Amino acid sequence: MTQDKDAELVRQIEADGDYRVLRKIKPPRALQDRNLKEGTRRIAILDVETTGLDPRTDSIIEIAVMTLDVDWPHDSAVLSNTVPMTWLQDPGRAISSKITAPLTGLTNEMLVGQQIDREAVVKLLTGADLIVAHNARFDRAFVEAFYPEVRGGKWACSCVEIDWLAHGYDGKSLGHLLLQAGYFANTHRADDDVWSLFHLLRTVAPGTDGRSFLDLLIERSEAETVLLKARGAPFSLKDQLKSRGYRWNAEEKVWWTEGDYAHYLTEKDWLVQNDVFNYTSEMIDASRRHL
Structure with missing residues (x-):
């Protein structure tokens, strides 16, 4: 089909309330702007794939990072961006079939002899004003365990710091959010996830007079919050605590x-x-969040 016929077919399908059209996210493309404005913020979007869930016993096997410069605090418009850069790491042992494709798209053969460019990763992350991940508590734990030079940086989580439900999105997984925004990506490799998250964050958030999800996330990360911890709460309050949004820290x-x-x-x-009555509170900013 020609491009015009494709566009007409899509228009007809979208006009029918019984169908929806999903658009494939276009391949990564860098945007350069040599005239960056005063007050520009540099954001790093990051994703890691690992051999498991515990940074004390598991390893990073893939890391992807892209950076972007945004107009902050005006409207967080993207002035420039790189394409995602990705590196693989041989963990020194075979990884479980639960971790290999189709979960990560990686195989043991792909990892043999590979090594992450530590200097490049540290330079990218320490040069960012804010590091963004879609489940930052997980990514931050691994990144700071393996790259202690990055500790103390500011982090934001697109999974929990955006009120997706308030904007008409149900669920919080990246793939599900993309589908609801009308897009899909092919794989679960780290660089694909980084580019997909970048694409999602640039989407206009419904009900915000044109603000992007990226703008909302940066604004949220800038605000100080209060971390409240309750100790010794009776078991009978468990369900009420959960319903009020509390989480259990087993450690x-x-x-x-x-x-x-x-x-x-x-x-x-x-x-x-x-x-x-046994509770504590402390002020939290982006450098202390998602630890």
Whole structure:
């Protein structure tokens, strides 16, 4: 078919309420702008693939990073961006079939003899004003375990720091969010995930008068929040704590929640009303978030 016929066919399908058209995300393309404005922020978008879930016993086997310069605090318009750069790492042992394709798209044969360019990764990440990942708690734990030079940087999580439901999206997985935005990607390789997340974040968030999800995420990451931890809460409160958005930290054995100061005051009062008096709070910024 010609391009015009394709476009007409898509128009007809979209006009029928019984169907939706998904568009494949276009291949990565760099954007250069030599006239960067004063106040420009550099963002790094990152994804890692690993041999497991514990950075104390598992290894990074793939890392991908792209950087972009945005007009902040005006509207976070992207002024320039690189294409994702990716590196593989031989973990020194065979990886489980649960980790290889189709989950990561990697095979043991692909990893043999490979080594991540440590200097390049550290330079990219330490040169960023903000590091973004779609599940930053996971990525940050591995990155800072293997690249301690990056510790103390500012992180933002596109999975939990954007209120996707408020903008009409259900679920939080990257692939599912892309489908709801009308797009799809081919693989689960780290560089594909980074480019897909970049594409998703540049999408206009419904109900925001034209603001992108990237703009919302940067704004959210700039705000200080209060981390509230409750210790010794009775088991009978478990379901109520979950319904109020608390998460269980098994290592510290505390229920925790994070939000603005008004959220802190509301939850502090609720804890006291339910006889939970052993709680602590601390102010959190992007350098302390997702640890």
